[in-house]
Amino acid sequence: QLPRRELIVGSEDVAGFENSSAELFVTSNRPLGSGELVIVPLNETNPPQTVGGHRNGTQTLSFSWAMKEPARIEVRVRDLQGTPTADTLVLTQKIIPDMPPSVVLDEPASFALATPHSIIPISASGSDDLGLREVGLVRTLVGFRDRLKSISPSLPVKQHHWDGKLDLGALGLEPGQVLELYLEARDFNPSMMGIGSSEIVKIEIISELEYATLLRNKISIEEFLGRYELVADRLKAFMD
DSSP states (O other): OOOOOOOOBTTBOEEEETTEEEEEEEEOSSOEEEEEEEEEETTSSSOOEEEEOEESSSSEEEEEEEEOSSEEEEEEEEETTOOBOSSOEEEEEEEEOOOOOEEEEEESOSEEEEOTTOEEEEEEEEEEEEEEEEEEEEEEETTEEOOOEEOSOSSOEEEEEEEEEEEGGGGTOOTTOEEEEEEEEEEOOTTSOOEEEOOOEEEEEOOHHHHHHHHHHHHHHHHHHHHHHHHHHHHHHHHO
């Protein structure tokens, strides 16, 4: 999805992401008849690939290929009589690494308590250097993995933010269970390796009674702190 970019050979490296479309134009001071572009992988494992040239006018040949891996590019052209150039044009093809997507589950916190019928607010964000193909929310219990629920738009974007809610009542959870949430994002990496995951958020399910007890304890502590602060202020005023 990147725009076309042009460069003059020798001015900068011939570099692109894997499967980028490349096209080379070679112009001579005399009419050209034919030519070959040979792609020699630098790993010395895959065999060389030869690409034939196409005439673009009388003095220009063009070569088109897909950039698969780091390689040495050797170009030879011939005139109408079949006479080759004295020197071979040699280029180095570099592959820009495609970084995996980055995804963050901003809310809820890394650990939370909730009752079986709670509604949990969720805030998530993701980004990728080229574009996100999909961002999904995964909900898991021990021994069970839910299907990926897509939360991304249908069109590729480099950044995506999502705010939503998770209704625990619709999941049929019971006290004592621990629900795990995380994000999974995919990009357009042709090798299917562009996958990123967020940190896991754990939500422990407690009963309504346990929640009421925690709430009472919290209120009691807050009341105690309020009284303590009032006494401390009066004591400080008395000492002054």
